[in-house]
Amino acid sequence: MARPVRIAIGVDLGGTTIKSLAVDETGIIAARASRSTEVHAGQEQVVRNLAATVHDLIGQLGQADVSRGAAMIQPVGVGVPGVLDVDKGLVIASPNFPGWEGFPLRERLEAQIDRPVVIENDANAAAVGEQWRGAAIGLKDFLFITIGTGVGGGVVLDGRLWRGAGGRAGEFGHVKVVAEGGEPCGCGSRGCLERYTSAAALERYVLEAPLGGGTSDLKRLAIDRPDAIDPAVIAQAAATGDEAALAAYRQFAAYMGMGIAGVIHLLDLRHFIFGGGVSEAFDLFAPRLRQEVAARIYGVAIEDIHLLKARCGNQAGSLGMAHLALAAS
Amino acid sequence: MARPVRIAIGVDLGGTTIKSLAVDETGIIAARASRSTEVHAGQEQVVRNLAATVHDLIGQLGQADVSRGAAMIQPVGVGVPGVLDVDKGLVIASPNFPGWEGFPLRERLEAQIDRPVVIENDANAAAVGEQWRGAAIGLKDFLFITIGTGVGGGVVLDGRLWRGAGGRAGEFGHVKVVAEGGEPCGCGSRGCLERYTSAAALERYVLEAPLGGGTSDLKRLAIDRPDAIDPAVIAQAAATGDEAALAAYRQFAAYMGMGIAGVIHLLDLRHFIFGGGVSEAFDLFAPRLRQEVAARIYGVAIEDIHLLKARCGNQAGSLGMAHLALAAS
Numbered sequence: 001m002a003r004p005v006r007i008a009i010g011v012d013l014g015g016t017t018i019k020s021l022a023v024d025e026t027g028i029i030a031a032r033a034s035r036s037t038e039v040h041a042g043q044e045q046v047v048r049n050l051a052a053t054v055h056d057l058i059g060q061l062g063q064a065d066v067s068r069g070a071a072m073i074q075p076v077g078v079g080v081p082g083v084l085d086v087d088k089g090l091v092i093a094s095p096n097f098p099g100w101e102g103f104p105l106r107e108r109l110e111a112q113i114d115r116p117v118v119i120e121n122d123a124n125a126a127a128v129g130e131q132w133r134g135a136a137i138g139l140k141d142f143l144f145i146t147i148g149t150g151v152g153g154g155v156v157l158d159g160r161l162w163r164g165a166g167g168r169a170g171e172f173g174h175v176k177v178v179a180e181g182g183e184p185c186g187c188g189s190r191g192c193l194e195r196y197t198s199a200a201a202l203e204r205y206v207l208e209a210p211l212g213g214g215t216s217d218l219k220r221l222a223i224d225r226p227d228a229i230d231p232a233v234i235a236q237a238a239a240t241g242d243e244a245a246l247a248a249y250r251q252f253a254a255y256m257g258m259g260i261a262g263v264i265h266l267l268d269l270r271h272f273i274f275g276g277g278v279s280e281a282f283d284l285f286a287p288r289l290r291q292e293v294a295a296r297i298y299g300v301a302i303e304d305i306h307l308l309k310a311r312c313g314n315q316a317g318s319l320g321m322a323h324l325a326l327a328a329s
Numbered sequence: 330m331a332r333p334v335r336i337a338i339g340v341d342l343g344g345t346t347i348k349s350l351a352v353d354e355t356g357i358i359a360a361r362a363s364r365s366t367e368v369h370a371g372q373e374q375v376v377r378n379l380a381a382t383v384h385d386l387i388g389q390l391g392q393a394d395v396s397r398g399a400a401m402i403q404p405v406g407v408g409v410p411g412v413l414d415v416d417k418g419l420v421i422a423s424p425n426f427p428g429w430e431g432f433p434l435r436e437r438l439e440a441q442i443d444r445p446v447v448i449e450n451d452a453n454a455a456a457v458g459e460q461w462r463g464a465a466i467g468l469k470d471f472l473f474i475t476i477g478t479g480v481g482g483g484v485v486l487d488g489r490l491w492r493g494a495g496g497r498a499g500e501f502g503h504v505k506v507v508a509e510g511g512e513p514c515g516c517g518s519r520g521c522l523e524r525y526t527s528a529a530a531l532e533r534y535v536l537e538a539p540l541g542g543g544t545s546d547l548k549r550l551a552i553d554r555p556d557a558i559d560p561a562v563i564a565q566a567a568a569t570g571d572e573a574a575l576a577a578y579r580q581f582a583a584y585m586g587m588g589i590a591g592v593i594h595l596l597d598l599r600h601f602i603f604g605g606g607v608s609e610a611f612d613l614f615a616p617r618l619r620q621e622v623a624a625r626i627y628g629v630a631i632e633d634i635h636l637l638k639a640r641c642g643n644q645a646g647s648l649g650m651a652h653l654a655l656a657a658s
Contacts, residue, residue: 083628093628141494155595157486164597165470166629171594174627176587179506179525187627191587196508258505258520262591265500266484268493298503298516299412299422300495 004071008329009057010322011050011078012122012314015039015096015149020053021315022061023322024070027133029315031060039096043103050078051112073329075116077321079125080105081152086167089119095150095186118328122317124161124170126275126310127154129320134311135273143260143269144310145172146276150186151194157267161324173198175262177255196255199231199278205248206234216244235281249285257292264297264305275310282309333400337658338386339651340379340407341451341643344368344425344478349382350644351390352651353399356462358644360389368425372432379407380441402658404445406650408454409434410481415496418448424479424515447657451646453490453499455604455639456483458649463640464602472589472598473639474501475605479515480523486596490653502527504591506584525584528560528607534577535563545573564610578614586621593626593634604639611638 007030011020014037022031033056035049054076061072082094089106091097106117120128127144130136136144136156144154153172155162162169173194174187182191195201206222206229218237222229222244237245263269274282286307294302312319336359340349343366351360362385364378383405390401411423418435420426435446449457456473459465465473465485473483482501484491491498502523503516511520524530535551535558547566551558551573566574592598603611615636623631641648 153595157491162486162596165599166597166633168628169595169597171627174594175591176625177505177508179583179587185627189590189625189627191625254508258508261518262504263595265503266482266498266592266595267491268495268498270494296505296518296520298500298514298518299497304495 006326006329007061007070007072008322008325009054009072009076010125010318010320010325011053011076012125012317012321013037013046013050013078013080014122015081018049018053019314019318020057021318021322022057022072023319025326027319027323030070031057033057033060043100043108046097047105047108047112050109054113054115073326075118075325075328076109076113077125077323077325077328078105078109078117078119079122079317079321080119081122081150083168083171084119084121086118086120086163089117092168093187116328118321118324120161120321120324121152121154121167121170123152123172124154124163125318125320125324126152126312126316127156127170127273127320128161128323129312129316129318130273130275130310131156131320132323133319134316135308136271139271141267141269142271142273143172143263144273144275145256145279146310147197147199147274147278148276149199151198152276155267172259172263175259177258193255193259197252197259202231202234202248202252202278203229205251206244209244209247216242218242219244231278231281235284238281238284249288253285253288253292257289257296260289260293260307261296264293264300268300270300270304271306271308273308273310275312275316279309335655335658336390336399336401337651337654338383338401338405339454339647339649339654340382340405341454341646341650342366342375342379342407342409343451344410347378347382348643348647349386350647350651351386351401352648354655356648356652359399360386362386362389372429372437375426376434376437376441379438383442383444402655404447404654404657405438405442406454406652406654406657407434407438407446407448408451408646408650409448410451410479412497412500413448413450415448415450415492418446421497422516445657447650447653449490449650449653450481450483450496450499452481452501453483453492454647454649454653455481455641455645456485456499456602456649457490457652458641458645458647459602459604459639460485460649461652462648463645464637465600468600470596470598471600471602472501472592473602473604474608475639476526476528476603476607477605478528480527481605484596501588501592504588506587522584522588526581526588531560531563531577531581531607532558534580535573538573538576545571547571548573560607560610564613567610567613578617582614582617582621586618586625589618589622590625593622593629597629599629599633600635600637602637602639604641604645608638
């Protein structure tokens with residue numbers, strides 16, 4: 001009889017929702033579970049919610065795959081937004097989880113589920129997910145960039161997630177793009193790339209744009225109903241050639257292009273994978289972004305630079321955590 | 330009888346001088362040679378000058394070390410400023426060597442010296458030199474930064490020089506620090522870190538500073554004799570508390586701090602080694618630089634960041650190339 005297929009659990013701990021997957025070692029999803037995070041209810045409730053999705057998955061698998069001979073591995077992977085101490089299993093700083101500084105997330109969850117837990121930054125996890133089952137299959141070296149409420153990243157070098165000295169690598173959104181007097185960032189610093197390329201930045205560009213000749217429907221909407229401006233609305237307007245929307249993407253592309261050019265010069269990476277909600281509009285912003293990168297590189301031909309849309313959607317993080325759990329088992 | 334000590338030749342091809350060393354495998358320098366580069370005389374003359382320093386070293390060693398049983402290895406390492414195609418042995422782009430784009434330096438030198446040649450970017454070579462015999466001994470992960478006429482870098486990850494997809498990694502001076510409308514750079518782009526932190530940038534800060542209350546001796550010198558302003562003069566003035574000199578270092582430190590903070594967030598590096606002529610004044614600028622880095626990092630404590638002065642001086646490049654030649658033999 002063949003060795004049983006191994007199944008791992010990967011969890012994506014988001015600010016509003018916990019999304020968990022049971023994934024076999026070939027990357028096929030065997031079960032799904034999700035639940036509200038309930039950050040407002042406190043750390044212990046969030047840990048109970050995490051544990052509940054894990055138990056939900058184990059229950060689903062007990063009825064189906066495990067009976068067919070699949071083997072659930074012990075470690076559970078949990079992707080967490082923010083800066084972590086991966087070795088100690090602590091949250092260091094996470095804007096989505098105020099007051100969690102120093103919280104021993106790994107230990108608390110292990111106590112609830114009676115299994116070993118591995119934690120990793122969520123964007124790092126998504127980079128691994130894209131490498132396993134998405135746009136980065138077969139790539140040895142790349143930067144994964146997630147653009148949503150914030151901007152995160154994951155660096156893969158020589159085929160492996162690069163964690164750096166303390167597991168804090170990949171914080172692409174906090175690379176600086178303004179030397180002095182930049183926009184204040186949730187991280188406490190100023191001038192971070194995130195403040196110029198996130199969903200909020202795109203919205204700000206539209207809201208703060210001058211009215212001009214008044215030919216932009218998007219700008220009129222921004223004046224009448226500022227709350228209606230979001231990345232999806234901006235993308236729709238850009239697709240119809242709306243000038244305010246295109247101007248917002250131009251500003252976005254200048255800063256993102258600056259950040260990418262810096263990574264090209266520092267590491268000579270050639271592949272950049274774009275995930276997160278704002279990257280749903282990848283096809284709209286990619287041509288302009290490519291121009292902005294081309295204007296900023298030296299000794300490397302733009303033809304050798306590959307900007308690619310992520311393929312795993314909002315499953316990238318949980319897929320990646322399942323893969324990291326398999327690697328830890 | 331013990332295995333003979335191996336000796337390698339490392340060459341630093343500078344814009345004005347070629348500096349070559351014969352170095353044994355323990356890092357002890359066995360012989361030195363130098364010669365004018367004579368860039369103006371054309372590529373073939375520069376290659377002849379490179380070959381002459383190699384033959385000079387071989388001649389010196391023939392009389393001394395080799396007779397004591399040392400074994401000269403075959404490969405010769407040559408560090409070259411600019412972007413190279415290391416695999417093909419070509420110069421891609423080098424501001425110091427105008428018109429050399431595509432020049433097959435490795436092949437031409439091999440033909441002259443009848444030995445295999447390895448080429449590497451000069452700052453990458455200096456990073457290896459500092460790791461072998463200087464401030465980075467024992468460090469697995471660090472960024473070497475050389476600050477002189479230009480700003481270069483070398484990234485060492487997991488103990489090895491990180492070259493990236495095409496050997497062009499480490500161009501820290503061309504990481505962007507201004508998104509749009511920055512200072513034009515010799516590389517053809519704008520807003521490169523080099524334009525804000527090189528020797529020329531320090532001089533520009535002093536020359537362009539407002540006269541203010543007129544209490545700066547350095548600023549008065551800049552008005553009377555602008556040609557007298559150079560990094561050594563600025564450093565001397567800073568050491569005596571001259572306001573224009575301190576202001577220049579503050580501007581320098583803001584941009585350099587921005588660049589370093591970006592590398593910390595992207596790669597979670599903790600060690601930064603400063604070489605090149607401007608870094609002679611490391612003790613003067615380091616405290617301010619440390620503050621500027623501290624103001625820009627998130628989730629990493631400034632106490633864990635180590636800014637260190639390089640120790641190999643202008644021998645770092647040739648030492649590093651000798652080490653790379655040993656590795657290639």
